[in-house]
Amino acid sequence: MFQKRSQRLMLLLLILTLGLVLADLSLGPVVIPASDIWNSLSGQGASKTTWEYIVLNYRLPKTIMAILTGAGLSVCGLLMQTLFRNPLAGPYVLGLSSGSSLGVALVILGAAWLPQTDFFWTEISLVVASLIGSMLVLLAVLLVSQKLRDTMSILIVGLMFGSFTSAFVSVLTYFSSAEQLQKFTFWSMGSLGNLSWNALAILAILVLLGLLLAGYCIKSLDALLLGENYARSLGINYAKAQRIIIVSTSILAGSITAFAGPIAFVGLAVPHIARLVFKTSNHRILFVATLILGAMLMLFCDILSQPPGTDLMLPINAITSIIGAPVVIWLLLQPSKYRKS
Numbered sequence: 001m002f003q004k005r006s007q008r009l010m011l012l013l014l015i016l017t018l019g020l021v022l023a024d025l026s027l028g029p030v031v032i033p034a035s036d037i038w039n040s041l042s043g044q045g046a047s048k049t050t051w052e053y054i055v056l057n058y059r060l061p062k063t064i065m066a067i068l069t070g071a072g073l074s075v076c077g078l079l080m081q082t083l084f085r086n087p088l089a090g091p092y093v094l095g096l097s098s099g100s101s102l103g104v105a106l107v108i109l110g111a112a113w114l115p116q117t118d119f120f121w122t123e124i125s126l127v128v129a130s131l132i133g134s135m136l137v138l139l140a141v142l143l144v145s146q147k148l149r150d151t152m153s154i155l156i157v158g159l160m161f162g163s164f165t166s167a168f169v170s171v172l173t174y175f176s177s178a179e180q181l182q183k184f185t186f187w188s189m190g191s192l193g194n195l196s197w198n199a200l201a202i203l204a205i206l207v208l209l210g211l212l213l214a215g216y217c218i219k220s221l222d223a224l225l226l227g228e229n230y231a232r233s234l235g236i237n238y239a240k241a242q243r244i245i246i247v248s249t250s251i252l253a254g255s256i257t258a259f260a261g262p263i264a265f266v267g268l269a270v271p272h273i274a275r276l277v278f279k280t281s282n283h284r285i286l287f288v289a290t291l292i293l294g295a296m297l298m299l300f301c302d303i304l305s306q307p308p309g310t311d312l313m314l315p316i317n318a319i320t321s322i323i324g325a326p327v328v329i330w331l332l333l334q335p336s337k338y339r340k341s
Contacts (some may be wrong), residue, residue, distance in 0.1 A: 005087055006278055006280070006285050006289075008287060009289075010288065010289070010292065011155050011323045013293065013296065014292065017296050017299070020296055020299040020300060021067075021298075021299060022034060022037065023301055023303055024062070024063045024299050024303050025037050025060065025063055027303055028054075028059065028307065028308065029142045029308075029309070030050075030051070030054060031309065032051045032054065032209035034050050036052075036083075037055055037057075038053040039052075039125060041055070041056075041060070044100050055306050056119060058193065061196075061200050062079065062191075062192045062193045062195070064200060064204070065192040065193075065200060065203070065259070065260065065296040066192050066197055066295070066299050066301075067295040067298065068145045068203055068204060068256070068299050069192065069256050069263060069295070069298050070266060070270070070294035070298030070299065071207070071211070071291045071294045071295045072207045072211065072255075072292065072294075073252065073253070073256055073263060073267040073270075073294060074093060074251045074267055074270035074271060074274075074290045074294025074297075075210075075211060075291060075294070076088040076090075076248075076252040076253050076267045077089070077266070077267030077269075078270075078274075078287065078290045079093060079214055079221075079245050079248055079288075080245075080267070081177070081271055082096060082221045082224050082245075082283070083224060083245050084145060084227060085224075086154055087272065087331070088268065088328070088331075088332075089155070089158075090172065090262045090265075090267040090270075091129055091252075091253040092262065092263075092265060093155060093158055093159070094137070094138070094141050094155070094162075095137045095158045095159065095160075095161040095165065096134040096138055096250070096254075097161035097162075097262040097264070098161070098163075098166055098255040098262070099133035099135075099136055099137030099138070099161070099165050100130040100131075100133045100253060100254050100257035100258065100262070101132040101133070101165065101166070101169055101188065101256075101257065101262055102166075103126075103128075103129030103133030103258075104133075104184075104187065104257070104258060105128055105130070105132070105172050105173070105184060106129055106172070107129045107169075107235050108126075108182055108184045108187065109172040109176040109180050109181070111168075115118055119208065120258045124202070125207065126258045126259075127202065127254070127259075129258070130254040130255065130257050130258035131250055131251060131254035131255065133165070133254065134247065134249075134253045134254035134257065135247075135254065137165065138246055139159050139246065139309055140161055141143075141154070141157055141158050141161060142242075142246065144157045145157070151162055172278060173288050174193060181249040187319070188261055188262060188263035188317075189317055190260055190262065190263050190315050190316040190317030190318075190320075191261060191314035191316060192260060192298075192302055192316055193313075195259060196331055201206075202255075203255055205254035205256060206251055206252075207251075207252060207256065210251035210252035210255070211248075211252070211279050211291075213244055213247060213248035213283065214245075214249075215287065215288070217241050217245060217246060217248075218283050218284055219236075219238050220238075220241040222282065223236045223287050224236070224238075224241065224280070225281065231274070244316065253267075258275045260316070263320055264320055264321045265321055265324020265325060265327070265328065266294060266298065266320055266324060267319050268328060269297075269327040269328060269331075270293050270294045270297055271286065272327070272331055274286050274289040274290045276291050277289065277293070297326070298316075298320075300320075300323075301320050302322060304319050325328060
């Protein structure tokens with residue numbers, strides 16, 4: 001009965017996701033009918049060539065980007081909440097996004113101090129710098145957490161590492177040119193658009209790799225909820241599982257932050273929404289549910305960021321914060337049994 005309920009919910013969420021995909025492709029400064037969207041995607045040609053161009057070259061990449069971003073960050077949050085056994089852990093709260101931002105800032109803002117070659121301006125360099133930044137911060141938080149058993153102290157440590165990296169970013173921005181500063185400011189606001197198909201392919205490969213690594217350690221996640229000793233008693237290789245989670249979360253958070261900017265609250269809020277909707281702590285179910293709900297949330301935020309019939313384009317990070325922050329506040333107000341990972 002429980003499995004049938006979960007299957008029905010999954011099917012319902014998939015249908016809603018398809019509806020959001022259609023809405024994201026249709027709505028915007030120019031509202032495009034669903035029939036023309038289908039004709040554009042199927043190669044039959046839309047009634048207006050400009051509509052087909054908008055769908056294939058702007059809205060479709062942005063929709064795929066929203067799905068990858070939402071799914072990747074949400075799974076990243078689920079892994080960290082389980083690893084740290086902390087319901088408020090997430091890539092933004094624990095400083096991973098700040099670490100990624102520092103890596104990107106070193107490439108964008110520090111390029112004036114580096115040899116002037118094309119390498120430092122390629123998309124690959126941004127991704128590598130972002131991955132290294134997020135992994136270093138996560139490793140630092142993990143090392144400190146070994147000495148701390150209080151979950152709130154771990155959060156404070158994550159926030160301090162985030163502040164520490166932000167201080168370096170501030171120093172870089174102070175010595176940067178107006179052009180570099182403008183580029184970094186736009187990146188920090190977050191954006192799902194203006195991505196080439198080549199960049200999208202790189203991101204898709206990295207997100208898929210991160211998700212495969214996360215899926216590999218699903219069996220260990222339920223045991224990790226009860227602590228390191230319990231996991232070891234069940235024959236779980238705790239050190240191996242920990243390493244896989246570190247690599248997976250670093251790849252997911254680092255690559256997504258490099259291309260989309262620092263996206264707040266998605267990784268923190270979505271795993272809790274999945275637990276409340278499916279009423280389970282089974283990570284086999286939560287993993288899939290978090291993927292779908294994360295994609296849905298980012299699609300919804302992307303739709304809100306571009307009000308139909310206007311040329312207004314709001315920063316995606318502002319939209320996710322407006323939606324995610326109340327969810328976190330509501331979570332803190334709930335009885336502790338509803339906030340357990």
